[in-house]
Amino acid sequence: MMRTGSGCIERPSPNHGPRPEGVGVELLILHYTGMPTAESALSRLCDPAAQVSAHYTVDEDGAIYAHVPEDRRAWHAGLSSWRGRADVNSRSIGIEIVNPGHEFGYRPFPAAQMAAVADLCLDIMGRHGIAPADVLGHSDIAPARKEDPGELFDWPGLAARGIGLWPHPTPADDSPLDSAESAEEVAALLGRYGYDTAESRLLLSFQRHFHPERLTGEPDPETLRRLRALLRMTGR
């Protein structure tokens, strides 16, 4: 293995293609690997038969593996959509974060890993001009299919460093409609923020990212306050 100037370990994957003409990098998508070990995940991400990849993988000790050049289209998001636009792979960079995931023993992300993730995110955001609000989880862009990086992921810690948004509701985000809002109205708010309202499990996916202590899929007042706070913070 060879270290590059950026401190990454080169572990090239053949699984990538050209980005469409004129399409730039706008989103940064964070995943967990969801495999029993780091090595099993790295092997799969570099296996031509698997047809999946990401630009980077961050191991639990903070080591960063580089798989696909950033100007190439990696295959990490699959069927996905955000703010009304599908084909997230064409306009994103994808980072896999080693964790067995919900299937193989979901566990907290170590501090060394999160520090490396944060540094890598800031580096990528700076180079491509990606706004904090445009750093998302796989579950945000594919809510019916995906749960990663999941409710143990330290989104508030990343947001404190300017990576992703964390909602800080104010009284302005209260609504007398909290108890009366219909499922359609809640879905409309989620759609305004960016979620694909044609998908299922929207509110559960929202909670997994923005209200992880409350994975009910139900529109409780605090979940709605946080959603309104994000709409206010982004002007959406």
Ligand SMILES: [Zn+2]
């Ligand atoms: Zn994923």
